[in-house]
Amino acid sequence: MPGTLYLIPNTLGPTEAAPHALSHILPEQVQDIASKLEYFVAENAKTARAFLKLVAIDHPLARPLQEIQIAELNVNTPPQALAALLAPLLEGRDAGLVSEAGVPAVADPGADLVRLAHQHGVPVRPLVGPSSLLLAVMASGLNGQSFAFNGYLPTDAGQRTKRIQQLEQRSRSEKQTQLLIETPYRNGAMLEALITSCQPGTLVCVATDLSLTTETVRTQTAAKWKAQLASGQAPDFHKKPTVFLFLAQS
CATH class of the missing domain: 3.40.1010.10 (Tetrapyrrole methylase, N-terminal domain)
Structure with a gap:
């Protein structure tokens, strides 16, 4: 047995x-x-x-x-x-x-x-316990009926941009939330890639340190993220476990 x-x-x-x-x-x-x-x-x-x-x-x-x-x-x-x-x-x-x-x-x-x-x-x-992916979906306000986890994206900038645009098209056509993760010290580069590659109206969520006392979750359009970063207001997520989510708008 x-x-x-x-x-x-x-x-x-x-x-x-x-x-x-x-x-x-x-x-x-x-x-x-x-x-x-x-x-x-x-x-x-x-x-x-x-x-x-x-x-x-x-x-x-x-x-x-x-x-x-x-x-x-x-x-x-x-x-x-x-x-x-x-x-x-x-x-x-x-x-x-x-x-x-x-x-x-x-x-x-x-x-x-x-x-x-x-x-x-x-x-x-x-057994029951915390999943950063599900917690991020719950807190994002994005589509929780249909979502896909895509793991890590290519580190090459060109390939990464192409992949984000492919996922954004899928998100738009299927109304599906896309989830990504990144090595924590590259969180800044990932957010930059998302807001640069996605359409201005695409909703982007950054969920950091989920379930911890330092937890932060923020969802806003790619355009608003771009303006926020341009003003020097980057999220406090350097070297912190973060889940990235986005949902393209029709």
């Missing part, structure tokens, strides 16, 4: 190590399940240990942290290594899949392990 693969959400950024620090982010049941697991697959072992330390404040871990097995699965993990990551589950052990931030397997290499689990009949159980 295989074990269960629990998809355990992480915080979306630094969280103070204090009693009930996770209470506004993760349900008690999620923390309780995480505290009982002895095997984790994580995008980053150091980040996973920091997360488990927060869990342990209110939910003592099943084993001392140094005895809990944490295997890494990230963009550098070769496909042939997935079988070894799944092996403990096939032997009957439960496991937790933890992302660097937010929910695992969404914009996250953990999706490959989830797919392999399904192929081998391993039960997969997603």
